[in-house]
Amino acid sequence: MKSKLFITLAGLIMFSLLSLWAGKQQAFAQVPPDILLEDTKPQPPVTFSHKSHATEKKIQCPDCHMNPKLFEMKKGAAKGKMKMAALNKGESCGSCHNGTKAFATKEAKDCAKCHVKK
């Protein structure tokens, strides 16, 4: 009797752990569409592309969303925090766009790589 209960419980626990794991995998399996960042006046807006970062440059989801947690997995979560002053100090996009890992945010010649006129 006791062992039957134990097996049922163990099965339930296994099942919930598996579902949790599958949920995480699924969250990381879908590459979201482009995100338009528009608090850029007087510069033209910036388009952040998951396709070019995650798919083409093969940057892993956790590199931006877990350790370190540069960005929430929620569009608009960083609203008001992505200022050039912060980027130029190496925060947010600036943790890579610093002239070492990727083109910098401080060079006049590179502004238009992010701020693209439509």
Ligand code: HEC
């Ligand atoms: C180079 C950094 C970077 C990488 C790599 C990256 N993301 Fe993102 N992700 C962002 C940014 C920036 C945002 C927007 C955050 C904000 O607006 O505050 C975002 C937002 C999201 C959102 C919310 C989208 C919405 O419409 O609300 C999801 C979901 C997401 N990312 C999933 C992923 C997955 C899955 C991967 C891997 C395939 C991934 N991200 C890789 C930077 C990244």
Ligand code: HEC
């Ligand atoms: C790596 C991409 C990137 C580069 C390169 C870049 N910016 Fe930005 N810029 C952003 C993002 C992201 C925002 C914030 C958008 C938002 O929050 O909606 C922003 C915002 C701005 C703003 C709005 C006010 C502020 O202080 O944030 C100005 C002005 C601006 N950028 C000017 C520039 C100039 C000038 C350059 C070149 C010297 C430059 N940017 C280079 C990504 C970039």
Ligand code: HEC
């Ligand atoms: C984890 C590192 C990383 C972060 C964080 C990151 N980038 Fe990038 N990004 C790259 C690399 C690498 C490239 C390839 C270009 C290069 O080698 O200079 C790139 C290329 C780009 C390009 C040119 C290709 C394209 O998509 O059109 C844009 C624009 C850009 N990034 C914008 C952003 C913005 C805006 C943010 C912040 C919301 C951001 N990046 C955050 C690493 C990063």
